Amino acid sequence: MKNFSVFTVFLLLFTVGSSLAESTDLPESVVTEAAEESRVSKVVDLEASDTPEDAGGSVSLTWLMEIDGIVPDSLGVMRSDPSGEEVLITTLPWGTLMYNDQSVANGTEYSYWIVSYLGGNIEAASDRAEAVSSAQWIYRGRIGMLILLSLMAAIIIYYIESGKKGKKLYIREIAGLAAVEDAVGRATEMGKPVLYVPGIADMDDIQTIASIVILGRVARKTAEYGTSLLVPTSRSIVMSVAQEVVKEGYIQAGRPDAYNKENIQYLTDDQFGYAAGVDGIMIREKPAAIFLLGTFYAESLILAETGRSVGAIQIAGTAMPSQIPFFVAACDYTLIGEELFAASAYLSREPKLLGSLKGQDAAKLFFMILIVVGVIAATVGDYWSPLKSVAEFLRRLVTVN
Amino acid sequence: MNWEILGIWLGALVTLCLYSFLYRDNPFYKFAEHLFVGMSAGYWVIYTIENVLIPNWWLKMFPAEGGFNWVWLIPGIFALFMLARIVPKIAGLSRLSLGMIVGVGAGLSMVSFFQTNAMAQVKGTIFSVATGSAWDVFSSLVLVVGVVSGLVYFFFSKAHTGLFGKTANVGITILMVAFGASFGYTIMARISLLIGRCQFLLEDWLPTIPRLLGIGG
Numbered sequence: 001m002k003n004f005s006v007f008t009v010f011l012l013l014f015t016v017g018s019s020l021a022e023s024t025d026l027p028e029s030v031v032t033e034a035a036e037e038s039r040v041s042k043v044v045d046l047e048a049s050d051t052p053e054d055a056g057g058s059v060s061l062t063w064l065m066e067i068d069g070i071v072p073d074s075l076g077v078m079r080s081d082p083s084g085e086e087v088l089i090t091t092l093p094w095g096t097l098m099y100n101d102q103s104v105a106n107g108t109e110y111s112y113w114i115v116s117y118l119g120g121n122i123e124a125a126s127d128r129a130e131a132v133s134s135a136q137w138i139y140r141g142r143i144g145m146l147i148l149l150s151l152m153a154a155i156i157i158y159y160i161e162s163g164k165k166g167k168k169l170y171i172r173e174i175a176g177l178a179a180v181e182d183a184v185g186r187a188t189e190m191g192k193p194v195l196y197v198p199g200i201a202d203m204d205d206i207q208t209i210a211s212i213v214i215l216g217r218v219a220r221k222t223a224e225y226g227t228s229l230l231v232p233t234s235r236s237i238v239m240s241v242a243q244e245v246v247k248e249g250y251i252q253a254g255r256p257d258a259y260n261k262e263n264i265q266y267l268t269d270d271q272f273g274y275a276a277g278v279d280g281i282m283i284r285e286k287p288a289a290i291f292l293l294g295t296f297y298a299e300s301l302i303l304a305e306t307g308r309s310v311g312a313i314q315i316a317g318t319a320m321p322s323q324i325p326f327f328v329a330a331c332d333y334t335l336i337g338e339e340l341f342a343a344s345a346y347l348s349r350e351p352k353l354l355g356s357l358k359g360q361d362a363a364k365l366f367f368m369i370l371i372v373v374g375v376i377a378a379t380v381g382d383y384w385s386p387l388k389s390v391a392e393f394l395r396r397l398v399t400v401n
Numbered sequence: 402m403n404w405e406i407l408g409i410w411l412g413a414l415v416t417l418c419l420y421s422f423l424y425r426d427n428p429f430y431k432f433a434e435h436l437f438v439g440m441s442a443g444y445w446v447i448y449t450i451e452n453v454l455i456p457n458w459w460l461k462m463f464p465a466e467g468g469f470n471w472v473w474l475i476p477g478i479f480a481l482f483m484l485a486r487i488v489p490k491i492a493g494l495s496r497l498s499l500g501m502i503v504g505v506g507a508g509l510s511m512v513s514f515f516q517t518n519a520m521a522q523v524k525g526t527i528f529s530v531a532t533g534s535a536w537d538v539f540s541s542l543v544l545v546v547g548v549v550s551g552l553v554y555f556f557f558s559k560a561h562t563g564l565f566g567k568t569a570n571v572g573i574t575i576l577m578v579a580f581g582a583s584f585g586y587t588i589m590a591r592i593s594l595l596i597g598r599c600q601f602l603l604e605d606w607l608p609t610i611p612r613l614l615g616i617g618g
Contacts, residue, residue, distance in 0.1 A: 145516065172560045203499070204506025206514060240486060241499050269449075270441030276419070277438045283426040301591075325584035328577070336576065338555045361558040367523050368552050374527030375545050382529050395527050398520045 041069040042124035043114040048131035056106040056135030061099045063114060063126065072116035072123065077101070080111045091117070104133045145400055148363075156359030163351025169358055174346050176315055176333030183289035183313045184221040193228040194218065195287035197278055197303060199294020199318070200234045200271055203241055206341075207319050211294035212238070212245055213344035213353070218291060219249030223258055231264040232281055234274040239266040275299035279306045292316040292331065293340060296323045304330035317343065370394055406609050413606035416598060522548070547575040 043063045051058040061077065072094050079101065080086045089101055094116075104110055109132045116124040163169050187194045196218055198211040215231065222229040229246060233239040243264045250259040267277035279302065282290070290307040292300070292314065300316075300323040307314045308330050316327035317335025327334040335343055338360075345353035374394040381388030418433035458480075462473035479501060485494040526548050530541035550572030553565065561569045 142512075145512065145520070149511070149515065170559075171557045174557075202506075203502045204510065206507060206510050209503060209507060237483075237499070237502060240483065240495060241503070244496065244499065266442075268438050268442035269445035270437075273437045273441030276434045279422070280426075280431065280434045321579075322583055322587060325580035325587070328580055329584060336573075342557050357557055361556055363519070364552050364556055367519065368549055371523055371526050371545070371549055371552075374523075375530060378527060378529040379531045382531055391527060391529075395524055398524045398527075400516050400520055 039069050040072050040116050040118050040123035041066040042116050043075065043126035046112065046114060046126045046129045048110075048112045048129035050131055050133050051100060053136050053139045053141065056133055057102060057104060059101045059104050059110060059112070059131045059133050061101065061112055061114075061129070063097060065095070065097070070118065070123075072118050073120075074117045076115045076117060076122070078113050078115060078125075082109060106133050106135060108132065142400060144397070152359050152363050155362050156355050158355075159358040160351050160355030163354050169351070169354040171342065171346055171354060171357060174335070174339055174342060176317070176335055176339070177343050177346050179313070179315060179333050180218065180347065181221060183291075183315060184218065184225055184227060186313055187222075187288035188225040188227045190288040192288035193230050193285055194222050194289045194291070195278075195282065195285065195307075195312070196229060196231045196291045197294070198231065198233060198238055198242060199292075199296050200274055200299065201295035202235045203237045205295050207295040208235075208238060210341045210344055211317075212241055214291075214293055214340075214347060215242060216245045216249050217344070217347040219246040220253050223250040223253035223255040226255070226258065228260070229263060230281060230285060230287065232267050232274075232278050233264070234267060234269055234271075236266050239264060271297060271299055272302075275302045278303055282306045282310050282312070286310050287312050290314045292318075292327065293335070293343075294318065296320055296327075301326040301330065307331075370398070406613070409606050409609055413602055416602065543575070546571065547579075551576060 042065075044066055046061065046063040048059055048061050051060045074094055075092045075096060077089045077092065077099055078086060079089050089103065090099065092099060101110075101112075109130055111128050111130050113128045114126045115122045159169060184194055196215055198215060199205075199208055201208045203209065203212075219229055231239075231242050231246065233242055243261055246264055247256070247259050247261075250256050267274050281287075282303075283306065287307075287310070290312040292303055292307070293316065296303070296318050297320065300318070300320075304314060304316060304326055314331035315333045315335075316331040317340040318324060318327065319337045319340055321337070324334065324336055328336075341360075342357055345357045374391050377387045377394065378391035381391050415433050415436070418429040419437075421427055422430040458473060458476060462470050462477070464470065479498045482494040482498040485491045526545060528541070530538060530545060532538075533541075550568045552572070554561075554569040554572035554576070556569075559565055
């Protein structure tokens, strides 16, 4: 029942956002004017205006062409600034009816006119139009998304607060994560290190962030078991963050003395250079457990196959659809797509992460209901038109301009 | 000296060194690996300076038309904070930079991720499944059932039991079928890379051997 209430609120707020977003449409063109057939057609009704809802630095030009007269070869967009300097900004093919000048400074008034070229000569010119560019704070085309994300944030905060107050937030078991402890334990028994590969993306990638959160938990486990943890990285910033996170894990486990900064090293930014380096580490160090969690591209199979060849237990996870098959084929456990993001919450059981996961589940439920209702409405709408408009309405809800 | 032949020989030798890994780890592979890692690390340092640091920071702080934009000192200071890790006493400053990078990265990707991976997908799934031929109807049904059951699989707030569990099983089955197809497709692409490398060795490198030995034309 609670989930359906969430769905209803989603729907209401989204409707508001969607209708606001619709109001950003540009006006339609108007009527053309005729000209004498003996002269070259020129541009008429030139309008220059600040491009709406942007970060500034842009002026939008729209115009019409005379339909009578000699057709010009091309059009030249001319501009003059307050100092009087006239420049040709661009040349456009005949028939073009709009242009966006993105080479202007905010707060400066520019004057525009358009010339018609025939045989390389300027044969006609339009009247002038003036405009001043400015930046706007709000882009209404994304208000729907703002509302949805704000609502998600509100739900997440609600669940976080519930978790903090002691409410049990349930998350189903994720196969593979239960094996994390086994993997670290196996490495300890065999006296071999654990290798953690956080992918090849930088810290601005959400998968790397998720991977680093899991690394913290793995580091804590390795510290508790007294097992060596190797983390080769392909981004210098990831190395810095990984060092911080692993250090924190060792401190939490009460083993700061066991932390070795040198085990977390930068190899290279190059994709295959990194793959070659990690392969070398696998062959020489022969880790008993390998974690491949984060963003991976073509190097995924190279890493997973080498890890398999050294007999390590492998736990992999990525949200890259093209690489998941390789991990499924070559690793013992694979976290598919969003399971990677859920893994950090599952392992830590922290209210913050669990609340975030619960909020995402609410959004998923909303989208599932939206799809089912939308598909039924569209299908039945083929035979009963009122439902067709319901389907169109639902499609508009999820449209971002 | 014929630089083209030298390049071909270097390429061929490094390729063979790397392929020697197929037998076992050996000094030739180690040499090629270290050469690759070292050269690429050096290359990326220069690449980053030339294509990131200078155009995105230095030239914006000191534009070509003259002047000084002080606001660009702020990212410069954050960059210096990262280097503070070298000095243990002030190493904590780097956390400010790291926090900024992680926060901005998560915030920016959240919007684009949500737009492309959620909203656009949902929009593309809302359509009539009863149009076209019987095959079209079947394809549409597979798409809709696949999307919804896939979402059910990735719903973490409920245990996969009963009808919910069966729906999730349908979802993961469809996902696995898709992964299988993707696997085969990508393997074909990898085979073409291998063929390309073999062609290089057989058609570019091998003919240079008789030329170097003075045999044949």
